[in-house]
Amino acid sequence: MSAQYDAIGAKYVGWKDTPVPTYAEVPSVRKLLAGRIEWRSVLDLACGTGYYSRLFTQWGAARVVGVDVSETMVAAARDAEARAPLGIEYRVADVADLPQVGSFDLATATYLLHYAETPETMSRMCRNIAANLKPGGLLMALLPEPDYVMGRGDTERYGFTYRLVASDKDWRLVHADVHTNPPFSIEYRHWARAVFDEAVRSAGFADLRWHPFEVSPEGLAKFGPGYWRDLIENPMSAILTARLPVSSGR
Template sequence: MSAQYDQIGEKVADWDVLPVRSEYIEGHTFFQALGSVEGQSVLDLACGDGLYTRQLKARGAQWVVGVDISEEMIASARRQEEARPLGLEYRVSDVADMAPLGVFDCVTAVYLLHYAHSPEHLLRMCRNIHAHLKPGGRFVTYAFNPGFSAKGPNSTRYGISMLDFPEAPREGQAISAELHTKTPFTIHFSYWSRATHEQALREAGFQHLTWMQPECSPEGLSRFGREFWQDYLDNPHAVALRCER
């Protein structure tokens, strides 16, 4: 399931222009949950082509390392680093099997945990994330919303549609979503409930778990109006989660 991004490759960059992906919702919510990274070290997991890795550096992080399982995505991130060097380091690895890369003030992951293919894989990811944090450090992730409802509005007009989403998803059930980019593509991942996420994170040693619903930035509200965003905010496809070591 994870090697799927080797095929998706640079199509994922198209996704960056969709309303939900922009600083109006996703970036706004993620950076609100993360707080300041000024002068800090950050490990950015599932970094893809480095979209957030670069933004973390631009927001003042001192040392940023990006990790992704897909060689294609890391090759794209490295090409961008070569064209405009920011001092970013990139590694190819499954987060669950990551060799020690140091200890960081924070670990981030925008769209990672729902790619765990079993509870055991999820737990290994969480243990490895924990091992890469300084005591008191934070893990902030933005990922598929376990509370997404088949009965609520789909996110199609915001750029992503859940396909045949079940009314009562089972743990580990295969889920697909279509991205409405210039060249549309479908992604596949697994459903894990909030309880399963929390169990793995707590077993790995995390505490103070806080789920955060997406919010729209003032720029997003003034550009499109609250009414435009309401369906999305009523049934968002993704949520933020913050926890501490």
């Protein structure tokens, strides 16, 4: 499933200009990282075209390294860095096989863990992330909301439609058509919450917290509360944070 991004490439960035990322996702991530990113080193996993990597430097990170399995996505990120240098380093790697890149204060995984094909692969990703964090290091993962109710509410107004492809006891496989210009389609898994929690815990993280998206005051003022009702009542994404113990014993 991760190979699909070689075809999507820079088309993905169009999604970030739509209302949900602009007025809910990014402000929610910003709020969570306030006071936790300034002057810190950040490993941005599944960095894609470097959208968040660049924001993290603007939000005050001292050093940002972006990692993505897709050469196409990393090439787009490096192009952006070459056009407007921010000192971000990008690497191509599968997080399931991630080597020691460094020892970071913060690891971000925006839309990564659900691309693991099995719970075991997800656990391996989390162990590799933990191995690249300092003791006490923070993980911030953006994920498909496990309790999302498919078919409830209107997603078209948010710029995408989707259908259920298959499901099992621990996951639902979703095909989404994203109506950006140019449009693109993706497939991803809504894993059960227990699978994410177990993968993160088994890698040594503690203090797991799930955070819902919040709509920014600008988003509320621009579109009105009615526009956001479906997103608030049935959010499609959520943020999971967790921390390594200060004395990890690793």
